[in-house]
Amino acid sequence: MNVLQPPTWAQPRGYVNGIAASGIVISVAGQIGWNTQGTFETDDLVGQVRQALANVLAVLAEANAGPHHIVRMTWYLLSRDEYVARAAEIGTVYRELMTNGTAHYPAMTAVQVSALIEPRAKVEIEVTAIVPD
Numbered sequence: 001m002n003v004l005q006p007p008t009w010a011q012p013r014g015y016v017n018g019i020a021a022s023g024i025v026i027s028v029a030g031q032i033g034w035n036t037q038g039t040f041e042t043d044d045l046v047g048q049v050r051q052a053l054a055n056v057l058a059v060l061a062e063a064n065a066g067p068h069h070i071v072r073m074t075w076y077l078l079s080r081d082e083y084v085a086r087a088a089e090i091g092t093v094y095r096e097l098m099t100n101g102t103a104h105y106p107a108m109t110a111v112q113v114s115a116l117i118e119p120r121a122k123v124e125i126e127v128t129a130i131v132p133d
Contacts, residue, residue, distance in 0.1 A: 001071065001130070014091060015108035019071040023132040026063050030076065030124040031055035032116065040120045045082050046089045052125045053097045060129055067098040069129040075110040076124040083110065 004018030005011070032055075033048025034040045042048060060066060077083045083090065098104070106127070116124050 001132075012105075014094070015073075015105045018107050021071050021130040021132070023130045024063070026060060026065055026069070026129040026131065028056055028059045028127045028129065030126040031059070032118055032121040032124050034118070034121075043120060043122070045077075045079075045122045046086055046093060048122050049090050049125075050093045050097070052123055053094065056125060056127055057097065060127075063129075063131065065129050065131050067100065068102070068104045069131050070098075070104075070106045070127050071130050072128040073106050073108045074126050075108070076113045076116060076126075077110060078113065078116065078122050080112040082122075083112075 001019050001021040003016045004020055005016065009017065031052045033042070033051040034055075035051065036058075040048070041051070056070075057067060060069065075083075116122075
């Protein structure tokens with residue numbers, strides 16, 4: 001994988017502007033903050049982020065892939081304000097689960113939406129990963 005960073009642009013924090021990669025493409029459907037039985041254990045945003053990321057990792061593991069294979073992430077959030085206010089906590093959870101001590105950040109997009117299909121969900125995260133041939 002090659003990070004795509006125009007040389008005159010400021011370095012982004014917590015994501016990259018682009019990644020070029022080739023290999024087996026893995027598309028992970030949007031994952032929300034419920035457990036393996038489809039039950040929410042918390043209504044807390046940070047707790048749901050933790051569970052949604054764990055769910056992403058579980059799907060990737062089915063293809064013998066991990067967080068270092070992720071090239072793109074999209075976060076759908078109910079509240080931009082809550083996300084911004086809790087960004088430090090979310091960042092801690094992200095680094096704990098997704099970087100394995102090695103800084104790897106995919107291209108990311110985060111958007112506020114008016115609703116998610118599951119009424120208790122506060123976040124939904126989808127990813128694209130590429131495992132090299």
